[in-house]
Amino acid sequence: MSRTLPGRIWRSIYRQPFADEEREGARVINDSLLMHLHPVKLRRHGLSITYTFGLGGISFLLFIVLTVTGVLLMFQYLPTTEQAYADIQRLSGEVFLGQLLRNMHRWAAHAMVLAVFLHMCRAFFTGSYKPPRSFNWAVGVGLLVLTLLLSFTGYLLPWDQLAFWAITVGTNIAGYAPLVGRALRSFLLDGIVVGQGALLRFYVLHVVVLPLVLALLVGLHFWRVRKDGGISGPPLPGGGHE
Numbered sequence: 001m002s003r004t005l006p007g008r009i010w011r012s013i014y015r016q017p018f019a020d021e022e023r024e025g026a027r028v029i030n031d032s033l034l035m036h037l038h039p040v041k042l043r044r045h046g047l048s049i050t051y052t053f054g055l056g057g058i059s060f061l062l063f064i065v066l067t068v069t070g071v072l073l074m075f076q077y078l079p080t081t082e083q084a085y086a087d088i089q090r091l092s093g094e095v096f097l098g099q100l101l102r103n104m105h106r107w108a109a110h111a112m113v114l115a116v117f118l119h120m121c122r123a124f125f126t127g128s129y130k131p132p133r134s135f136n137w138a139v140g141v142g143l144l145v146l147t148l149l150l151s152f153t154g155y156l157l158p159w160d161q162l163a164f165w166a167i168t169v170g171t172n173i174a175g176y177a178p179l180v181g182r183a184l185r186s187f188l189l190d191g192i193v194v195g196q197g198a199l200l201r202f203y204v205l206h207v208v209v210l211p212l213v214l215a216l217l218v219g220l221h222f223w224r225v226r227k228d229g230g231i232s233g234p235p236l237p238g239g240g241h242e
């Protein structure tokens with residue numbers, strides 16, 4: 001038992017003794033909130049960078065970057081037609097590190113779309129969409145749609161000409177979707193033109209609804225990776241997958 005103050009503080013948070021035996025090590029990891037997020041055991045191929053390229057993890061990391069920079073941007077942005085454009089100009093020109101923050105958010109958003117797409121391609125090419133992982137593939141499709149919707153809703157927020165016309169075109173296209181098109185368009189715009197109602201709806205979808213649903217689905221996705229027996233394996237010599 002450590003007698004120094006830092007040692008005692010550490011012990012009060014992390015109560016497990018050092019484990020030098022395999023079973024005890026597994027128990028320590030399982031009992032810890034942070035460490036149990038990683039599997040206790042991995043198959044060898046799971047450690048190979050070129051099997052997954054870490055693309056799922058990179059997508060998740062980018063989501064965290066987007067959440068942190070997004071929350072910081074919210075301190076400087078008001079979603080009104082009078083204020084939004086001016087706020088973005090102020091952010092880019094006057095606010096300390098504002099331009100950096102804005103660019104980090106924008107580039108992380110582009111990178112996340114790319115990373116999620118490449119992760120999906122990887123899961124396809126390694127045959128990971130097959131049973132028992134077919135449900136997780138469907139969850140992944142939901143994640144892809146949410147990622148794209150987050151990009152789409154964020155596009156209107158700078159309230160400049162590019163944003164205005166892109167969303168006008170985008171919502172017009174959505175309006176032609178079979179059966180639900182008109183209802184979807186009027187739900188998104190809160191009317192028939194891109195105005196204050198649309199800006200508020202896109203803002204709420206972008207900063208609350210979509211990130212929340214995405215975070216919940218990511219939790220389900222990670223849990224399923226575990227329940228499906230860890231990440232898939234390369235084809236076995238006699239045919240089939242792990």
Ligand code: HEM
Pocket residue numbers: 052054055056057059060063116117119120123126128129133136137138139140141143144147218221225230231232233
């Ligand atoms: C926000 C988006 C996403 C995140 C954060 C995410 C995260 C992850 C992570 C961390 C893994 C573990 C293995 C790895 O890193 O490759 C994984 C596995 C998997 N993901 Fe995703 N994913 C996302 C989107 C998708 C999409 C769009 C699809 C497919 C449509 C998908 C399908 C799968 C499948 C099938 C597996 C199991 C792979 C295997 O066992 O080899 N995911 N995901």
